[in-house]
Amino acid sequence: MLVALTVATAVAALLLAAWCGWAAWRDQPTKDWHFIGMGVVALLATVQLVVGVVQLARGEKPEQGTVIYVAYLLGAFACVPAAGFMSLAERTRWGSLTVAAGGFVLAVLQVRLYDIWGA
Template sequence: MLDAVLITVSVTALLLAAWCGFAAYRDQPTNDWHFIAMAVVTAAALVQLVIAIVQLARGERPQHGMAVFLPYLLGAAVTIPAAAFMSLAERTRWGSAIVAAGGVVLAVLELRLNEIWGAGHG
């Protein structure tokens, strides 16, 4: 896994979480700008997914096993889209809170992906 991509996904996810958390604090639902930001974070996670697939196809393997790595990788790719759909169903401040929680969850998944792949492994 490329550290730059992992850091990019983590930072954008945390920025999204902070922004949507602030919207929830201000009693605001998600808006179009939030969805644009969710698309950016999702795009970064999809880039990570593609890079990981390429690395796996080249024969590189996570230090702690494929059976653990692949579900985390797929989970990271779908976390923000799932939060986006849930926020559409909940058009109150809680929709923003859901996306904020999704951003935090994605950042934690990124930390775990780094551990599973093996720090300094690629």
């Protein structure tokens, strides 16, 4: 597992959560700029998914099990896009709050992935 990628993804997710949380506090829905930020965070999660699968294919094994590691990788991959789609359905401040929660959840998943890998 690439620790730098995990840290970068977690920091980007927390920045997205703070940005969308600020928008929710100001009573604003998600805007185009928020979706660009979600795209950047989702790209980092996609790179992490690919790197994780490649490491598993090379024979490296996480300490706490491959199945749970892949499950967390897939959850991290889907977290922000799912929140983004939900925010499209709710075009109020609650949509921004949903993305903020999704970013926070992704950051927590990064910590858990780090623990599962045993780095």
